Amino acid sequence: MASHRRPKQPSRTRVTVLTTAAAAAVALSANAANAAPSEKLSKDEVKAKVDKLYEQAEQATEKYNGAKEKQQKLQKEISTIQDNVARGQEELNKLRDGLGSLATAQYRSGGIDASVQLFLSSNPDDYLDKASTLDQLSSQQVDALKKIQDKQRELAQERAEATEKLKDLSATRTELGNKKKEVQAKLGEAQRLLNTLTAKEKQQLAEQEQKRAQQSQERANRSTGGSERPDLGESVPASGRAQAAFSAAQTRLGSPYVYGATGPSSFDCSGLTSWAYAQAGVSIPRTAEAQSQIGTRITSVSDLKVGDLVFFFNDLHHVGLYAGNGQILHAPRTGTVVRYESMSTIGGPFMWGVRV
Numbered sequence: 001m002a003s004h005r006r007p008k009q010p011s012r013t014r015v016t017v018l019t020t021a022a023a024a025a026v027a028l029s030a031n032a033a034n035a036a037p038s039e040k041l042s043k044d045e046v047k048a049k050v051d052k053l054y055e056q057a058e059q060a061t062e063k064y065n066g067a068k069e070k071q072q073k074l075q076k077e078i079s080t081i082q083d084n085v086a087r088g089q090e091e092l093n094k095l096r097d098g099l100g101s102l103a104t105a106q107y108r109s110g111g112i113d114a115s116v117q118l119f120l121s122s123n124p125d126d127y128l129d130k131a132s133t134l135d136q137l138s139s140q141q142v143d144a145l146k147k148i149q150d151k152q153r154e155l156a157q158e159r160a161e162a163t164e165k166l167k168d169l170s171a172t173r174t175e176l177g178n179k180k181k182e183v184q185a186k187l188g189e190a191q192r193l194l195n196t197l198t199a200k201e202k203q204q205l206a207e208q209e210q211k212r213a214q215q216s217q218e219r220a221n222r223s224t225g226g227s228e229r230p231d232l233g234e235s236v237p238a239s240g241r242a243q244a245a246f247s248a249a250q251t252r253l254g255s256p257y258v259y260g261a262t263g264p265s266s267f268d269c270s271g272l273t274s275w276a277y278a279q280a281g282v283s284i285p286r287t288a289e290a291q292s293q294i295g296t297r298i299t300s301v302s303d304l305k306v307g308d309l310v311f312f313f314n315d316l317h318h319v320g321l322y323a324g325n326g327q328i329l330h331a332p333r334t335g336t337v338v339r340y341e342s343m344s345t346i347g348g349p350f351m352w353g354v355r356v
Contacts, residue, residue: 041193043201047208050190054333055347057186059317061259061268062287064179067172068260069286074169081162085155092151098144183259187334209335235306235324238355242307244280245356249273249321249329255338257331262286267331269318272338273309276321282356284309288319291354298353301326301343308355313348322353 041049194202237243252275255266262271270288277284285291292311298304308322320330323340331338343350 041196043197043204046193046197046201047205050193051347053186053190053193054335057183057190057259058269058333059315060179060182060186062270062289062317064176064183064260065268065270066287066290067176067179069290071169071172071176074165074172078162078165078169081158081165085158085162088151088155088158092148092155095144095148095151187259190334235304238305238307241277241280241282242305242356245273245276245282246307246321246323246329248279249276249338252276252338253329253340255331257334257336257338259334267338269320269331272331273319273321277356284356289316291319292316292352295354295356298355301350301353304353305355308353310343310353311351312343312346313351316351318346318348 194205197205237246249272252263252267252272255263257268258266259268260271261267263275267275270286270291273288273291274284274286284294288311291309295309298308304310304322306322306324310320310322310328312318312320318330320328320341323329326343327340328343328346329338329340332341
């Protein structure tokens with residue numbers, strides 16, 4: 001006789017698990033079906049992105065350079081103030097010792113003046129503001145107390161200034177660290193993109209860069225038979241020091257670009273120009289933006305002379321030395337070396353020149 005018992009139903013928990021799993025499987029299948037396959041960037045697309053990252057890295061490098069220069073300046077100022085405070089404290093101690101000797105002499109001669117006695121046990125500032133106190137002091141005591149008061153105020157001001165500069169130094173160090181991380185992040189991202197290319201594509205990009213450098217060199221040297229010095233045409237050096245700076249920079253042709261570097265074996269853009277002028281005995285600011293604010297501004301390319309500083313991009317983050325015939329001598333960016341290049345191939349607009 002057949003059994004009429006109902007078949008056993010699956011538990012509610014089991015149904016829920018199975019339903020959830022099935023839904024997930026359907027969703028995954030749908031996503032997989034609808035998702036577009038990841039597209040590999042072409043060599044030219046990678047190059048465009050990498051070039052942009054290098055430009056951003058150079059912008060961050062100039063900010064890094066500015067923070068580093070500020071840090072060094074603050075450290076020197078703080079050191080000077082601390083030295084002044086130390087010397088001032090020694091002078092104050094001597095003044096106090098001198099007043100103490102005066103009090104001792106008074107005691108031996110018949111007793112210590114009440115005002116002097118009070119000073120030796122506390123701050124004298126309040127008493128110098130009271131005419132009644134001044135009347136009780138000898139001219140020698142008044143002079144000694146005024147010197148002590150002036151020295152105390154001077155030391156207080158210097159200590160307050162040092163405290164503020166130390167706060168500024170701490171903030172600058174933080175900014176410096178942040179900018180360094182930003183530069184490294186941009187360069188790291190550029191390298192990651194380059195690593196997506198095949199060995200053949202990397203070689204092609206390297207050959208393109210080499211060809212570009214050679215073309216720039218040929219344009220610069222087209223009238224000099226291949227010599228290192230570009231044809232200046234009718235151009236003459238802006239001055240003896242400009243010529244000396246330009247000549248110094250020429251000795252660094254082929255040196256690699258390294259962010260934050262100021263020579264003598266590697267440079268970034270403003271590192272090269274500041275180093276070159278230092279060789280000519282002229283101190284100029286460290287960053288491109290700061291360098292753009294010195295000297296005499298030259299707005300027309302036709303008015304530029306050899307050795308003038310030339311600035312590019314709206315934010316003035318790139319600088320080189322004018323070489324004549326529309327060429328500059330500069331440290332372009334990461335992955336390149338110090339070289340001549342046409343102003344038309346820099347990648348950003350010429351803003352103005354500066355004659356130091």
